[in-house]
Structure formats: C-alpha cells, structure tokens
Amino acid sequence: MRKLLKIGAMLSGLLALIPQLALAAGEKADELIVVADTRVLNNSVMLYFADLYNTNILLFAIWAVVLTALYGVFLGVTMDFIMARTGLDLSKRKIVEH
Amino acid sequence: MEMFGDSSWLYMYMPIAGVTIFWPGLVLIGFSVGVIGGFFGMGGAWMVTPGLNILGFPMAFAIGTDIAHIAGKSMVSTMRHSKFGNVDYKLGIVMIIGTMFGIEIGAQLIMYLERLGTVGTVVRWVYVVFLALISFMVFYDYYKAVNKKKHGEADGERGTEGITWYKTLHKIRIPPMMHFEKAGFTCSAWLPIIVSFVTGILAGFLGIGGGLLRMPALIYLIGCPTHIAVGTDLFEVMISGLYGAFTYTLKGRIELVAVFVMLTGAAIGAQIGTVATKYAKGYGIRIAFGIAVLCCMVSIILKEYGFAMMSAALILGTISLICIYIMKIMFVGAAQELREKKARG
Numbered sequence: 001m002r003k004l005l006k007i008g009a010m011l012s013g014l015l016a017l018i019p020q021l022a023l024a025a026g027e028k029a030d031e032l033i034v035v036a037d038t039r040v041l042n043n044s045v046m047l048y049f050a051d052l053y054n055t056n057i058l059l060f061a062i063w064a065v066v067l068t069a070l071y072g073v074f075l076g077v078t079m080d081f082i083m084a085r086t087g088l089d090l091s092k093r094k095i096v097e098h
Numbered sequence: 099m100e101m102f103g104d105s106s107w108l109y110m111y112m113p114i115a116g117v118t119i120f121w122p123g124l125v126l127i128g129f130s131v132g133v134i135g136g137f138f139g140m141g142g143a144w145m146v147t148p149g150l151n152i153l154g155f156p157m158a159f160a161i162g163t164d165i166a167h168i169a170g171k172s173m174v175s176t177m178r179h180s181k182f183g184n185v186d187y188k189l190g191i192v193m194i195i196g197t198m199f200g201i202e203i204g205a206q207l208i209m210y211l212e213r214l215g216t217v218g219t220v221v222r223w224v225y226v227v228f229l230a231l232i233s234f235m236v237f238y239d240y241y242k243a244v245n246k247k248k249h250g251e252a253d254g255e256r257g258t259e260g261i262t263w264y265k266t267l268h269k270i271r272i273p274p275m276m277h278f279e280k281a282g283f284t285c286s287a288w289l290p291i292i293v294s295f296v297t298g299i300l301a302g303f304l305g306i307g308g309g310l311l312r313m314p315a316l317i318y319l320i321g322c323p324t325h326i327a328v329g330t331d332l333f334e335v336m337i338s339g340l341y342g343a344f345t346y347t348l349k350g351r352i353e354l355v356a357v358f359v360m361l362t363g364a365a366i367g368a369q370i371g372t373v374a375t376k377y378a379k380g381y382g383i384r385i386a387f388g389i390a391v392l393c394c395m396v397s398i399i400l401k402e403y404g405f406a407m408m409s410a411a412l413i414l415g416t417i418s419l420i421c422i423y424i425m426k427i428m429f430v431g432a433a434q435e436l437r438e439k440k441a442r443g
Contacts, residue, residue, distance in 0.1 A: 034158065034350050036114040049354060050113045061347035064354055065340055068166050071358060072173035075365035079174060080181075083369055087439065088432055093182045093325065093376040 115156045115353045123153045128167060128360030130421045132367025136175040137374050137424045138387050139328030140309025141168035141335045144394050145417050146360075148410035159353045162346030166357045168307065169339030171364035176332045178372040184329025186280035186322070192287060193294035193330075194337055197308065200298020201338070208303050222402055225304045229395035232314050235261065236388030239318070240381060264321030281322045281330070293319050294334075307342075309335050310391065317384070324380030367421075374424045377431025390420055 036050035052060045083090055110121040127149040131142040146164045151157065179185050208221065242260030251258060268285045277284040297315050301308030309331050316327035346352055375383065393416035400409035 034114070037116050040111075040116075041113055046113045046355075053114055053350070057348055057350060061344050064166060064347040064352055064357075065344045067354070068170045068343055068357060068361070069173065069340060071361055072170035072365075073177075075170070075361065076174040076177040079365050079369050080177065083178075083373070086432070087436055088373065089435070090178070090181055090373065090376075093184075 110355065110359065112353050112355055114355075115159050117154065117156060119153055119155060119356065121359050123149075124356055124359040125363035127153075128171070128363030129367035130417045131168075131360075132171050132175070132364035132369075133371040133374075133421045133424050134367075134390070134417065135168070135171060135309075135332070135335075135364075136178070136368040136371025137328070137378070137383065138309075138371075138390065139313050139331035139335075141165075141172065141307040141339060142309070143168060143307050144310070145413060148397075148413045149417075152410060152414070155353075155356065159351055159356075162343065162349070162351035163353045163356050163360075165307075165339055165346055166343035166352055166354075167360040167364060169336055169343050170357070170361045171368055172332045172336035172339055174365045175368040175372050176329070176336050178369060179329030179332055179375075182325070182329070182372075182376065183280060184325045184375070185333050186278050186326055186330045187333065188276070189278045189281055189290055189320075189322070190330045190333040190337075192276065193290045193312075193334060196291040196294030196296075197298040197301075197312075197334060197338065200295040200300075201302035201308070202298075204299040204302020204304075206302075207299070219402070221304060222398055225306075226395055226398055226402075228300065228304070228311065229391050229398070232311070233388045233392040233395065235314060235318060236384050236391070240385055240388075243381065261318050263318050267319060268321060281320075281326045283321050285321070290320055307335055307338065310394070313387065324383050325375055328375060328383065370428050371424055373432070374428035377434075378427050382427075386420060386423060390416060 036053045038047055038050045038054065041047045041050055049060065049063070052063065108120055108122060109118045110124075111118050127146060130149075131145050134140075134145065135142045143161075143164050146167070147157075147160050150160045150164070155163070176185060211220075239260035243258050244260075246260065247258040264283075267289055268283060270286055270289065272286045272288050274287050275284055276287045293315050294312070297308055297311040300311055312334065313327055313331045316322040316331060317324055320327075322330065343352070393412055397409040397412045397416075400406075400412065
C-alpha cells in the first residue's frame, strides 16, 4: 500500500512535467464556458466547491484530483477490510492460461 | 411508506452541471464498469459515455467525469491486483515513459489534423480498423492455441499459446536489458518503451485512455501472462487517469458529485472483477475481451451511420452480459474455494 502510494506520488510528479498528456477527445467542448449556479445551493460544502469552480479553477482541479485519489484509497482499504472477512484467499492465485 | 410514494430521493442535484440525475443509475454504471475494468484491465471510458448520455448527463461534463471516476476505480482495482501479485510495477513505470510521450504526440497530431479540416470521421474509422485488428488477433490466437493443443504442442511453462510474437521480439537484445520479475521475462528496455509509445500515439490520436490497445499489446508483443497484463495495465490507467482528471477539471469539464457516486459503485464492482481473474483462465479473459472489443467496434460503426440509440443499446447490452458472465465466474469460483476450504477443515 505504502509502496503504491510512493510510486503514485513519484509518477504524478513526473507526469505533471509533461503538458497535455490527457486524452485528445473533447476539444470541441473547450469553447463552452460553464458557470455553476450557486444561488440554488444550500449545502455549505457544495456551495464551497461550486464557488471554487467559478472563481479558482486551479484550486478546484487540485481538490478534484486529491479528493478522487483519497476516496479511491478509502474505498480500496474499506473493500479490502470487507473482502478479508469473506474467507477467500486474496493473497495468491495461479496463472492458468488454458 | 412515504418513501415508496415519493421517488424524489432517487434523484440527486449536480451542483456544477445544474441538473438532477437518477443516482442509482450512476451507481449501476460505476459498478458495471468496475466489474469489467477490473477483469480486463482497462478504464472503459467507451462504456461509460453512452450510459451517462441515457441518464441525461450533460455531455460537456461526461469525459472529465468519466476520466476522474476511472482513475479512482483503477486505484481500487490496482490495490487488489497488487495483492494477487498481478502488477509488475517496474514494467508499468518503464511503460509510463513511452505512454506519456506517445499520448502527447498523438494529441498534438490530432490537433494539427483538426486545424487542416474535419477529422472526426477519419479518427472513427482508424479506431474501427484497430478494433477489428485487435479482435481478429484475439480470436486467431485462440484458434491457433486450440489447434496446437489438439496436436499436443506446448510452449514451455505457460502451456499452449497461439500467437507468440513476443518470443521473436525478446530476441532483440539492444541494451539496456531488463528483467521483469512479476511478468517473468527479460527483454530489452526498448521493447516496452517502444510498444507503449506506439500504443500511446494511437490512444492520443483516437482520444481514448489506451487500455483497449495496451492490454493486448502487453500480452502479444511484450509477453506478459494475461493476469499480469491486466494488473499492470490498470496501474497505467490509474496514473494517466489522475493526470487526465486534473487537465479536464482545469477545463471545467467535471462533475465531482457524480464522480463520487459512480466511484462508490465502481469500488464494489472492481472487487468482483478483480477477484474473478483469480478463477478465470487466461484465454477466458482474452476471449471475453475480444467480444467486448468487437461490440465496441460495431457500436462505433452504427453511430457513424446515424444509429445512435442502437449503438448505445448494443454497448449497454454488451456491458450487462459481460458483467453477468464475470459475476458468475467470481461467485462460482468463490463458492468452490470456500467449499474446499471447509472440506479441508
């Protein structure tokens, strides 16, 4: 797990050096300017993120990646905890091609 | 009882897109793609977009939301595959170098061609040709392997294999030579770099994540056993997905709430898909992958000729059937393992 995080952090840093690595699809939508409607939001967390989306997209992007990664790790660890209780051996497998 | 009369709780407001979406549909899409992605070792963006479209999700947000959810989902799958020993990190890191430069060149190439004129149709037909080649390769490999098996021919410790192009490529000994312990072979470092570079260019050119191209390339050109190819490819999808999520968010093309909802379903699906690889034979994974690629190809052709609904129906139908097939492998295999464990005391 720690090894995975370490490698992930290292590679994310490396990737950040190369611009526009992201997929080529969707350029046509670049022309659109979308503004989140904060008037209809009551939840303070939602309001914060919608506001951030409108005012500071870079910080919003950083939050989006960090939260996605954290939620991914959280779900991975939680599912690991649950799967460990099924009684299945999840530490090894045989590679059988046929 | 009030809950059953009023169905508003089944709908969730998306604060950035400003639309209300049927959230169990998002969970279901996440779950299905989690199962299939964990089993085949790919992101599966081509499966998510039609599903989101049907739910009424604004297409402007579809790609970014899709990529962010795929990055998170691949993280869950990579963690599970890693415990099985299915991820060759060394190979993954070497390939990342080729992949990132390749995708960058592919993306630049498509932007250049777009400046010259409409390339949408050309790109779609190139995609169709490659999907046809991949599915042909998978089925030809299976056919050849079955024939060899009938004649009692074997290819060493991996048993009978159909296509063994990697054996010829492993003979190229341009330094530096590298040993990949988990994948179990030694080859010139240039082989995975060049293969990932070429698949990266194609992925960038076609506007896809690349798992669909990289997974067969890892098997047939680099020589990974199927299970290692699945795990290692997911590791790459995770890294490129996180970066893709960042750049698409900078363009404002993400709906974070939908990402989290889909990711919750995907985490459960990813466990099923990943654990199913333990009970599946390598050729079983390859054949199911070939069928998925074939359906993807037919759906693109249908879309090209204006049958958008039929195309979406084909993709969703394929997802459902493959999902059921993978779940059957997982539950039958798990039940068998638990029975054997009980019998042993």
